[in-house]
Every structure is written in structure tokens, then in C-alpha cells.
Amino acid sequence: MFSDPFLVFALGCAALSVGLLIGYLIVRPKLSRATKLLLLFGIGVLPIGTAANGNVAGYHATKTRTFCSSCHVMTPFGDDASSPGSTSLAARHGRNEAFGDENCYTCHADYGMFGTIATKLGGMRHVYEYALHFHQLTVDEALPRIHIRHPFPNATCMRCHSTEVPGWQRVGDHRSLLDQLRAGTVSCASEGCHGPAHPFARVAHIRAEQAAEASASREATSP
Amino acid sequence: MTRLLQISCGLTLVGLALMVWSMLVPTPMPVILAMSVGQLLGTLAFGMFGYVVLVDQLRKQRAKGAARAARELAKAASDEASPRAPS
Numbered sequence: 001m002f003s004d005p006f007l008v009f010a011l012g013c014a015a016l017s018v019g020l021l022i023g024y025l026i027v028r029p030k031l032s033r034a035t036k037l038l039l040l041f042g043i044g045v046l047p048i049g050t051a052a053n054g055n056v057a058g059y060h061a062t063k064t065r066t067f068c069s070s071c072h073v074m075t076p077f078g079d080d081a082s083s084p085g086s087t088s089l090a091a092r093h094g095r096n097e098a099f100g101d102e103n104c105y106t107c108h109a110d111y112g113m114f115g116t117i118a119t120k121l122g123g124m125r126h127v128y129e130y131a132l133h134f135h136q137l138t139v140d141e142a143l144p145r146i147h148i149r150h151p152f153p154n155a156t157c158m159r160c161h162s163t164e165v166p167g168w169q170r171v172g173d174h175r176s177l178l179d180q181l182r183a184g185t186v187s188c189a190s191e192g193c194h195g196p197a198h199p200f201a202r203v204a205h206i207r208a209e210q211a212a213e214a215s216a217s218r219e220a221t222s223p
Numbered sequence: 224m225t226r227l228l229q230i231s232c233g234l235t236l237v238g239l240a241l242m243v244w245s246m247l248v249p250t251p252m253p254v255i256l257a258m259s260v261g262q263l264l265g266t267l268a269f270g271m272f273g274y275v276v277l278v279d280q281l282r283k284q285r286a287k288g289a290a291r292a293a294r295e296l297a298k299a300a301s302d303e304a305s306p307r308a309p310s
Contacts, residue, residue, distance in 0.1 A: 007246055010242070010246060011243065011246060014239050014242065014243050017235065017239060018236065018239060021232045021235055021236055022236075024228075024232060025229060025232055025233075028225070031224065031225070031228070031275075031279055036276055036279075039228065039231075039232075039272055040272070042232070042235070043231055043232065043235050043268055043269055043272045044269050044272065047235055047238065047239060047242075047265045047268075047269070048265075048269075050239060050242050050243075051242060051261070051262055051265060054242045054243075054245065054246055054257065055258065057246055058245055058246065058249065058254050058257065058258065061246075061249030061254065062249070062254060064249075066249075067249055067250065067251070070250040070251065071251065127251055127255065130251075
């Protein structure tokens with residue numbers, strides 16, 4: 001935890017500031033120039049240092065898998081992605097050193113100049129959805145309802161898998177679907193290709209299908 | 224003014240507590256609270272401190288100006304009381 005220099009600096013600034021402020025509140029000195037200078041550091045400079053470095057440390061923390069799976073309905077996704085025995089697409093990428101502990105963010109972050117901002121705004125939507133719709137649900141109730149908002153973009157896969165190397169193009173399906181894959185009209189994470197990335201997505205799909213079939217058969221049998 | 228400074232110190236301490244909480248327990252709620260409420264409290268506290276310093280500075284300048292005016296008045300009065308000797 002304390003390997004992040006921003007975090008250490010932020011906590012150091014906070015500790016110094018707290019020391020100065022508590023000292024001021026206990027001693028209550030006259031408002032001299034020295035007191036003003038002390039309070040400038042205690043109320044201004046050091047808390048600004050804490051906030052600035054804390055923001056960077058917080059930003060780093062929000063990219064980790066433990067952060068993503070800290071909402072209870074996301075724990076199965078985090079557990080699967082960190083499971084050494086899982087063969088899901090997410091877990092295989094999680095075992096890759098280039099993704100590591102930040103594999104959720106690496107795959108789900110938007111690409112491009114404003115990608116980070118768009119991703120953070122999307123994260124706020126997750127908080128909204130969790131607070132209003134998913135907070136009260138059990139994991140079993142929530143899993144069938146959790147789905148990706150937009151289809152997973154192939155551009156995200158193509159950041160690493162360029163579709164240019166001969167080894168990739170030797171695969172028949174890749175070669176035959178090259179234009180569709182590059183255009184994003186056929187998803188790499190499709191069922192039967194490399195998807196679904198998380199096993200629960202398949203479970204949700206199957207459960208939804210079963211529920212639809214059951215309700216259809218009930219309607220058919222009812223007089 | 225002292226009361227305002229104490230409130231400012233208290234607000235800063237609460238803001239710092241939220242920020243430290245978000246760093247030690249980096250889960251969505253603490254992080255959101257630190258980046259919104261924590262920073263709002265910190266900014267408010269710094270604004271209050273700035274206001275106190277500004278008011279104190281103005282008061283001191285006003286007092287200094289009043290003292291200077293009083294000195295000048297006293298000097299003028301003493302000049303009037305002891306007129307210059309005829310050459």
C-alpha cells in the first residue's frame with residue numbers, strides 16, 4: 001500500500017497539517033504574523049498537498065481490481081479474474097503481467113484522448129446504478145441483470161492484438177473476418193469466438209433465455 | 224474572528240479525515256466523499272482563513288492610518304500652539 005509515493009506524500013502532508021491544527025486549537029495563540037503563517041500551512045498548503053497527491057493516489061487505486069470488485073455484486077467477476085485456475089478471457093488477461101492487478105481497467109477503459117474522463121464518467125454511472133438498483137440485491141439476483149452497456153469494442157483488443165502479425169492471420173476465422181473485425185461489426189468477445197469474457201455473462205444469458213422460455217411455455221399452456 | 228478560525232480548523236480536520244479515509248480504504252464511497260465533500264470542506268475552510276486574514280489586515284491598516292492621522296493632527300495642533308518667532 002505504501003509503495004505509492006503519492007500516497008506517502010499525501011499522508012505525510014495530512015499528518016503535519018493535523019499536528020499544526022490541533023496545536024493551534026489547544027494553544028490558541030494570538031493572531032500574529034507567525035500564527036497566520038502557521039495556519040497558512042495548516043489550512044492551505046499542506047491540505048492542498050494532501051488533496052492533490054490524494055487525488056493521484058485515489059486515481060491509481062480506482063484502477064485496481066480490488067476497487068472494481070469492492071461492490072458486492074462485482075465480487076464474482078473479481079474472483080474469476082484473479083483465479084489462477086479460471087480459463088475465462090478476463091482471467092487469462094489478468095494473469096498477463098501487462099494487465100496484472102489492473103486488468104478490469106485496462107480492458108474496460110475507453111481509448112483515445114478523453115478516454116480516462118469518459119471512463120471515470122462511466123464509473124459514476126456504475127455508482128449510480130449500484131446505489132439505486134443493485135445495492136439491495138443478492139449476488140445471485142444481481143448476476144443475471146449485470147450486462148455491459150455497450151458492446152465490447154474490438155479496438156480495445158486491437159491495442160495489443162494488432163491483427164497484422166502473420167501468426168494471428170494464419171487463423172482461418174481471423175482471416176475470413178478480417179474486415180468485420182477491424183470495423184468492429186463482429187466482436188472478438190462473441191460467444192463461440194473468444195467470449196464471453198466473464199463466465200457470468202454466459203450464465204446471465206442462459207438464465208434470461210430459460211426464464212423467457214419458461215414464461216413462453218406457461219403462456220402457451222395456460223387456457 | 225478567532226471563532227471563525229477555529230471553525231476553519233475543524234472543517235479542515237474533517238476534510239483531511241475524509242481524504243485519509245479514502246486513501247486507507249480505497250473503495251467507491253470513501254473516494255467519492257473525499258473528492259467531493261472533503262475537497263469542498265477544505266476549500267471552504269481555506270476561504271474562511273483567507274477572509275479572516277484579509278479582515279485582520281484591513282483592520283490593522285485602518286488602525287495604522289488612524290494613528291498616523293492622530294499624530295498629524297497632534298503635530299498641527301502643537302504647531303498652532305507655538306507660533307513661529309518673528310524674524
